[in-house]
Amino acid sequence: MLFAQYERYQYARPPLVEVICQLRFPTILAIGAQEPAAFQEAVRRDFPQYAARQEQLPPKVVRKGNTASLEAQKPITNYNFVSQDGRWKLNLTQNFIALSTVGYQRWEDFATRLDQPLAQFIQIYQPAYFERIGLRYVNAVSRQRLGLEGQLWDDLIQSQYIGILGEPDVEESEIAKCSLEVDTPLVGGYRMKLRTGPGLVGGGKTDKEVKFVLDADFSTAGKMTAEAVPEKLERMHRFAVCFFQGAITKELHEAMGPTPMAD
Numbered sequence: 001m002l003f004a005q006y007e008r009y010q011y012a013r014p015p016l017v018e019v020i021c022q023l024r025f026p027t028i029l030a031i032g033a034q035e036p037a038a039f040q041e042a043v044r045r046d047f048p049q050y051a052a053r054q055e056q057l058p059p060k061v062v063r064k065g066n067t068a069s070l071e072a073q074k075p076i077t078n079y080n081f082v083s084q085d086g087r088w089k090l091n092l093t094q095n096f097i098a099l100s101t102v103g104y105q106r107w108e109d110f111a112t113r114l115d116q117p118l119a120q121f122i123q124i125y126q127p128a129y130f131e132r133i134g135l136r137y138v139n140a141v142s143r144q145r146l147g148l149e150g151q152l153w154d155d156l157i158q159s160q161y162i163g164i165l166g167e168p169d170v171e172e173s174e175i176a177k178c179s180l181e182v183d184t185p186l187v188g189g190y191r192m193k194l195r196t197g198p199g200l201v202g203g204g205k206t207d208k209e210v211k212f213v214l215d216a217d218f219s220t221a222g223k224m225t226a227e228a229v230p231e232k233l234e235r236m237h238r239f240a241v242c243f244f245q246g247a248i249t250k251e252l253h254e255a256m257g258p259t260p261m262a263d
Contacts, residue, residue, distance in 0.1 A: 006245035012257030022098040025127035042120035047081035134219040140211040156252040
């Protein structure tokens, strides 16, 4: 089963690269009209570093009768609030608020880090509702870091996520590219976008080791109240746990140094 129940573990050598939670809402023009000073003051203790940058949105498709054309959109301002150690970041635009980290330890810590700035955002800007809630886990398994240089991906990742790399007559080192992309609905009104396969993290600019990427993006859409957010995120976190545990082999699980966690 894709989402069979698994026990939660904390790993001594986790493969997590980044965790991102994004909540989209109907456009609030006030956010882009002036710098969010009140919001910054509310989160400044945990996110003292501030920056703002202009982002150009992709062209919008405009239909007139039987013809369609591309129409340029105005750039938006993305406000960044970063923790002192640089490992946690809040992003705020007129359409979304997001929390991301490269220092993820466990779900409860992440949820706590999200709770206070999200509550402040709701109090200050009072969004009518949330249109989309997303939770994304990006893992990159390093054989080098785990002392598994002699192992094939077939030994570490379950066959349904490695494509032809699991075939006995395929030489892994000769494969230029092998990836799996899935976009599927899940029970309860959720979706999963999945990308797996060997690759270079960050385009290989600073790290040339080929790692196995397990990139899972879970989301739900609709008109959701602030009160519904915790339960939605908890459900997506459970999907993420089940996906990851179902994607790795026992050998990889043991190599990462697992410690069981109480739910």
